[in-house]
Amino acid sequence: MATFIVGYALIVLVVAFIIFSILVKKKVLFGHTIAMQRIFANPLLHYSIRRVLSSLISIALAMLVTFFLIRIAKSPEQMCSRFNDIKKPAEVIALQCESFKQSMGLSGSMLEQLARFFYSVIPFPKLICQTSFDLTTINGVTTYKGFITDCRTIVFDLGRIYDLNGVDDGTLVTDYMLSRMGISFKIGIFAVILELALGYPFGILMAKYQNGVFDKIGKGYIMIIDAIPGVAYYYIWMALLCNLIKLPYTYDADNVLSYLPAIITMGVTGASGIGLWVRRYMVDEFNADYVKFARSKGLSENRIMTVHILRNAVVPLVRTFPSAVIGALMGSYYLENMYAINGIGRALIIANDSNNVWLIQGLILFTAFLSVISYLLGDIVTALVDPRISFTN
Amino acid sequence: MSKEKEILKETPETKEPEVVVDVQNLSVGFTVRGKKINVIRNISFKVYKGETLAIVGESGSGKSVTTKTFTGMLEKNGFVTSGSILFDGMNLAKFKTDEDWRPIRGKRIATIFQDPMTSLNPLLTIGFQISEVLRLHHGLSKQEAKEEAIKLLKKVRIPNAEARYDDYPFQYSGGMRQRVVIAIALACRPEILICDEPTTALDVTVQAQIIALIKELQEEYHWTTIFITHDLGVVANVANRIAVMYGGQIVEYGTVEDVFYNPAHPYTWALLASLPQLGSKDEALSYIKGNPPSFSSEIIGDAFAPRNEYAMNIDFVKEPPMFQISPTHCAKTWLLDPRAPKVEKPKVIQELHARMKRAAEELKRQEGVEDE
Numbered sequence: 029m030a031t032f033i034v035g036y037a038l039i040v041l042v043v044a045f046i047i048f049s050i051l052v053k054k055k056v057l058f059g060h061t062i063a064m065q066r067i068f069a070n071p072l073l074h075y076s077i078r079r080v081l082s083s084l085i086s087i088a089l090a091m092l093v094t095f096f097l098i099r100i101a102k103s104p105e106q107m108c109s110r111f112n113d114i115k116k117p118a119e120v121i122a123l124q125c126e127s128f129k130q131s132m133g134l135s136g137s138m139l140e141q142l143a144r145f146f147y148s149v150i151p152f153p154k155l156i157c158q159t160s161f162d163l164t165t166i167n168g169v170t171t172y173k174g175f176i177t178d179c180r181t182i183v184f185d186l187g188r189i190y191d192l193n194g195v196d197d198g199t200l201v202t203d204y205m206l207s208r209m210g211i212s213f214k215i216g217i218f219a220v221i222l223e224l225a226l227g228y229p230f231g232i233l234m235a236k237y238q239n240g241v242f243d244k245i246g247k248g249y250i251m252i253i254d255a256i257p258g259v260a261y262y263y264i265w266m267a268l269l270c271n272l273i274k275l276p277y278t279y280d281a282d283n284v285l286s287y288l289p290a291i292i293t294m295g296v297t298g299a300s301g302i303g304l305w306v307r308r309y310m311v312d313e314f315n316a317d318y319v320k321f322a323r324s325k326g327l328s329e330n331r332i333m334t335v336h337i338l339r340n341a342v343v344p345l346v347r348t349f350p351s352a353v354i355g356a357l358m359g360s361y362y363l364e365n366m367y368a369i370n371g372i373g374r375a376l377i378i379a380n381d382s383n384n385v386w387l388i389q390g391l392i393l394f395t396a397f398l399s400v401i402s403y404l405l406g407d408i409v410t411a412l413v414d415p416r417i418s419f420t421n
Numbered sequence: 422m423s424k425e426k427e428i429l430k431e432t433p434e435t436k437e438p439e440v441v442v443d444v445q446n447l448s449v450g451f452t453v454r455g456k457k458i459n460v461i462r463n464i465s466f467k468v469y470k471g472e473t474l475a476i477v478g479e480s481g482s483g484k485s486v487t488t489k490t491f492t493g494m495l496e497k498n499g500f501v502t503s504g505s506i507l508f509d510g511m512n513l514a515k516f517k518t519d520e521d522w523r524p525i526r527g528k529r530i531a532t533i534f535q536d537p538m539t540s541l542n543p544l545l546t547i548g549f550q551i552s553e554v555l556r557l558h559h560g561l562s563k564q565e566a567k568e569e570a571i572k573l574l575k576k577v578r579i580p581n582a583e584a585r586y587d588d589y590p591f592q593y594s595g596g597m598r599q600r601v602v603i604a605i606a607l608a609c610r611p612e613i614l615i616c617d618e619p620t621t622a623l624d625v626t627v628q629a630q631i632i633a634l635i636k637e638l639q640e641e642y643h644w645t646t647i648f649i650t651h652d653l654g655v656v657a658n659v660a661n662r663i664a665v666m667y668g669g670q671i672v673e674y675g676t677v678e679d680v681f682y683n684p685a686h687p688y689t690w691a692l693l694a695s696l697p698q699l700g701s702k703d704e705a706l707s708y709i710k711g712n713p714p715s716f717s718s719e720i721i722g723d724a725f726a727p728r729n730e731y732a733m734n735i736d737f738v739k740e741p742p743m744f745q746i747s748p749t750h751c752a753k754t755w756l757l758d759p760r761a762p763k764v765e766k767p768k769v770i771q772e773l774h775a776r777m778k779r780a781a782e783e784l785k786r787q788e789g790v791e792d793e
Contacts (some may be wrong), residue, residue, distance in 0.1 A: 230700070317534060318539060324531065325553075414544060
C-alpha cells in the first residue's frame with residue numbers, strides 16, 4: 029500500500045512540476061514574478077526536460093529492438109533447454125516448458141508479450157505476482173497446476189531471474205541488478221578517481237615537456253596499452269599486484285585489500301587514455317593566439333599552463349566526466365571475471381548463457397537509460413565550464 | 422625638388438633623441454624541415470624614445486619576426502643567428518629562457534596582436550584578464566586590481582565598464598575586444614608598445630577609432646610605439662619614423678617626411694604608387710608585379726631586383742649597401758650610388774606632394790559630410 033501511494037505521489041509530482049514549469053516559461057503563470065521566472069523558466073531546466081522527454085523515444089526504441097532481437101535469437105527450445113532430460117517423456121517436457129513460459133510472461137503471441145513488457149516497464153504502481161506451476165498427475169494424465177506465490181506492488185518491473193545458479197531463482201531483475209551494480213560501483217568509482225588523479229597530471233606533464241623524455245616515455249606507455257589486448261594487459265597487472273605484492277586474488281566484500289587489484293588495473297589503464305587526450309588538447313591550445321598574448325603580458329609559463337591552457341583544454345574533456353562516473357555503475361566484464369567479483373559487468377554474459385530473457389532486456393534498458401543520462405549531464409557540465417554555451421534555442 | 426629641400430631644412434636639426442632600442446646587424450633564422458633559412462638578414466635600426474616607428478612591408482617581409490625578437494616570442498623553430506638588440510643596457514638577442522624574458526615581457530615591452538578575436542582567452546572574463554596583469558606587475562590586491570581595471574576600461578572607452586567587467590570576450594565586438602587588448606597593454610605600463618597590425622582584422626571605421634585611441638594614449642603615457650602594418654595610409658597618421666622592409670631587410674629608413682616626400686628606394690616608390698588614396702580616377706591603380714622572394718634559396722643581389730622596373734645589372738649580382746641620404750634618412754639601393762644613371766621617378770611619386778594634399782582635402786570633405 030505504501031509503495032502504491034508513494035509511487036503515484038512521485039509520478040504526479042514529476043508531471044505537475046514539468047507542466048508547471050512549462051506554464052511559467054510560457055508566462056501563463058507568474059509571468060511577471062522574477063524569482064519564479066528565474067527558477068522555473070531556467071533555460072537549463074527546460075533543456076533538460078526536452079532532452080529527457082525526447083530520449084524517452086530512444087529508450088522505447090531500444091526496448092523494442094532488444095525485445096524482438098532476443099525473441100529471434102532465443103528459440104523456444106533454447107529457453108526450455110533446462111527441462112531436457114532423456115528420462116522424461118516428451119510431453120512432460122513440453123508441459124513444463126509451457127508452464128515455465130507462462131510464469132515468465134513469455135507465452136502468447138509476440139504482440140501480447142510486447143504489451144506485457146511495456147506494461148511492466150512503464151513506471152506506475154502495479155501488482156505483480158509470480159505464478160508457479162507444478163506438475164500433477166490426475167487420473168494418469170500429466171498436467172500442470174498454477175498457483176500464485178508472491179505478489180508485490182512494484183512501480184517498475186523488469187521481470188524475474190530464473191535458474192541462474194539456484195540461489196537467485198525468482199528474485200526480481202531490478203533487485204538483482206541493483207545489488208550487483210552496488211558492488212561494481214564500489215570498485216568502479218575508486219577506479220575513476222584514480223584514473224583522473226593519474227591521467228590529468230600525466231597528460232599535463234607530457235604536454236608541458238612536449239617531445240621531452242617524459243613525453244616519449246608517456247607516449248610509449250599509451251601505445252603499449254593501445255596495442256596489447258586488454259585481457260593480456262590485465263593479466264600482467266594481476267601478476268604484478270597479486271604475485272609480487274601479494275594482494276588477494278579473489279574479491280571479498282569484507283576485505284578492502286581485495287578491491288585494490290581491480291581498482292588499480294582499471295585506474296592505470298584508463299589513465300593512459302585520459303593522459304592522451306589531455307596532452308592532445310593542451311598541445312592544440314599551445315599555439316593559440318591567446319596563449320601568445322598571455323605570454324606577452326609577462327605571465328609565467330606555469331600560470332599560462334594552469335590558468336589559461338588547461339581551462340580551455342578541459343572543455344572537451346569534462347563532457348566525459350559524467351559518463352565515466354556512470355560507467356563505473358556498469359562494471360567491467362574481464363576484471364570481474366578475473367577477480368571473481370559479483371558485479372554487473374558479468375551479468376549480461378551470464379544472462380545470455382542462461383537464457384535469462386528478462387535480465388537481458390533489463391540490462392540493455394538500463395544501459396540505454398544510463399547513457400542518455402550521462403550524455404545529458406555531460407552537456408550540462410560542459411555548459412558550466414564554457415560560458416559560450418547557452419541553452420536558449 | 423626645391424620644395425623637398427625646403428622641407429628638409431624646415432625640420433629642425435635638433436639633438437638626436439634618446440635611443441630606446443638599438444638593433445645592430447640582427448639576423449634571424451628558422452629551421453624548416455631540417456633546413457635552415459634566413460628570414461631576417463642583417464638589419465640595423467634604432468627606436469627613439471617617445472616616438473612611433475612604423476615598420477611597413479608586404480606579408481613575409483619579416484616585420485613581425487623582427488619585433489618578436491624584442492620579446493622572445495619567436496616560434497620554437499626560430500632563433501637569432503647573429504647581431505644584438507640593445508635595450509636598457511641588456512642585449513636581448515642573448516636571452517634564451519622564458520625566465521630571462523619574464524621581466525621584459527609585458528612589464529617593459531608589451532605587444533598588441535593582429536586578431537583581437539583570438540587574442541583574449543575565451544573562457545576567462547575580461548575583468549580577470551586585465552586584473553591578472555595588474556596583480557602580477559603592480560602587486561595590487563584583488564579589489565584594487567578590479568578598481569584599476571575598470572578605470573582602464575573607461576580609459577579605452579568601453580561603455581558601462583563596471584557592468585561589463587564580468588563579461589566574457591564573446592560578448593564583445595571585434596573593435597571592443599581590441600580596446601580590451603589595449604587596456605591590458607595599458608595595465609602593463611610598458612616603455613615600449615609593439616602594435617602588430619592592430620587594425621588589420623577590423624573594419625575601416627573601427628580602424629580609425631583604434632588608431633586614434635593608441636595615439637591619444639601614447640601622448641598620455643609617453644611610451645614608445647613600434648607599429649607594424651602593411652598599410653602606408655595608416656603610417657602617415659601615426660608614425661614619426663618609417664622602416665620599409667623587403668625580403669628580410671630594411672630597404673629604406675627615415676622620418677615620415679623623408680619617406681613620404683623624398684622616397685629613395687624603388688620598392689618604396691612602388692608601395693606609395695599603389696596607395697589607392699593617391700590614385701586619380703583617370704589612371705589605373707598601379708601594383709607591384711611578381712611575388713615576394715622565397716627564402717628557401719639564398720638571395721643574391723638586391724632582393725627586389727626581379728620585380729623592380731629600375732633594376733640594373735648590378736642589382737642581380739651584388740647586394741647594395743645602405744646609402745645615407747641625410748642624417749635621418751637612408752636607403753639600400755644602387756640607384757643612390759654616384760655612378761648610377763639618373764632615373765626619372767614614377768609620375769605618382771613626382772606628384773606625391775600635390776596628390777597627398779588632394780587626398781587629405783578629400784578626406785576632410787568626406788568627414789565634413791559625415792559630421793553633418
